[in-house]
Amino acid sequence: MNSELRRTLALGQELFNAVRLIKAGFGQIQNIGAGNDFYHLPLLTLASGFERFMKVTLCFRCLEENGSFPTKAIFPSGRRGHDLNLLLKKIRTECFLVDYINNVPVAQSDFEYLNSEGLLAFVSVLSDFGQAARYYNLDVIVGRQVQTDDPDAAWQRLETEILLARKDLMDEIEKNPASNRIRIEINNEVVARLERLARAIARLYTIGGIGSEAKRYLVYIGCFLHLRDAELGTKKYELSGRAL
Template structure:
């Protein structure tokens, strides 16, 4: 039987679930901004820890309602605590359904065994419990051993990808290492979010009142992420701002590029044969004065290297969101430099 205040509780749960989604998206976006010039991990950690806690508690609450006919009471909600590891274990062992489906079986195994995901959850959990006020705990002479989440996260980054090959090359460190590491970590967390989102629709949970079904729309976009899209979604607010100024970008047609006299080459995803970093399937690479490497994507010019950015004020392809974070444009810099060395003739016009 439905309690009189159930509609109000549902609306609060809906609002909380939407809040969790926005916190996670913002947390992923701020994590994508981390590089050698921005090591402010506290903000993405704060956002992600809060987002995951709210998501997992909302999910547990609505499944509990379907099973028992009532939402968890205050004592039950408080007993869940702030331990993300504990919350995830509760979901995995008590609230995870639909395991007859191969995809959900695979996600359950991933949640249980993936060491990188488990480290992400562990660090965010420790951040929520002990790391938020690490500096103040040290100042106050805390009796427990303070945990610095920044150090823990940087150690995790090094386990995901060894930074040693990037030392001594600041441009590659900025362009390749941090985006690659952040992409790998976000991919793991996105899969966890998708796994929980899948439970709203495929978990086979009791749902006499339809609450589980109605809440499922909140995480629809996460639920629809394909495996090959993990780590490729751009959540950065800075990209939205930069795209808002697209009318100030330099626009050139293919024929204008060919007529410029600088060596250029059209490259397609189909013929490239390696990891393709751009969101368009066709780009034109250009090199000016043997130094300034430029790529034209969708009719707009973007910088491939720092020299082109400084000289012409072009945005980097990754910063504009037209290249996928974690996928290097380094090979295209080499293509551009090779054009200059060989003075390759401008590419043939496209057949369209």
């Protein structure tokens, strides 16, 4: 197998892995509730999935722009290689080209969303988790100075912000504090925000400017690409992330 073919196959496999990890993470978020507060699992899965999705997307962009696969210099080394905030910034600046934003109506909306606080707060928690926070408890155990917040607590604070912004859920807490609907609605809102991130990246593969090679893989990203606004947060995901 020659080097170019090997790299092409690896690129496709990495995209497939990314999509399955993200879908599994969504399923794991939907499974959080009474009797299951294992936030570490979806944080681990989603941080890895979105890191891979963004890196593969940037590889396709490089392939289109330069006519060759990128070198290892395309991504920072060490912890910064897991910095989702940095990767998302590169997606915005290198993939959301001016012609795309100006000529495709949904592109402007996607670009604005990728800069929105409602999304970036969640991306930042996942970014911290990927860089260091996944070892938060071990750092505490060995007396190392922790560099991030407890990731579970950070994620739960964002959930609380969703709750406080929803009058219907606050009213329901007063009437029925044990209502399972409250947890379901919060989980669905979290998934909807991250689905919208996945959809914005997926659109680059078909109507964006990341290249003809990327279009060969539309079947991998169709689960995100074809999501309508009304469907955000409504789909049920497999815990395994298996393809439907």
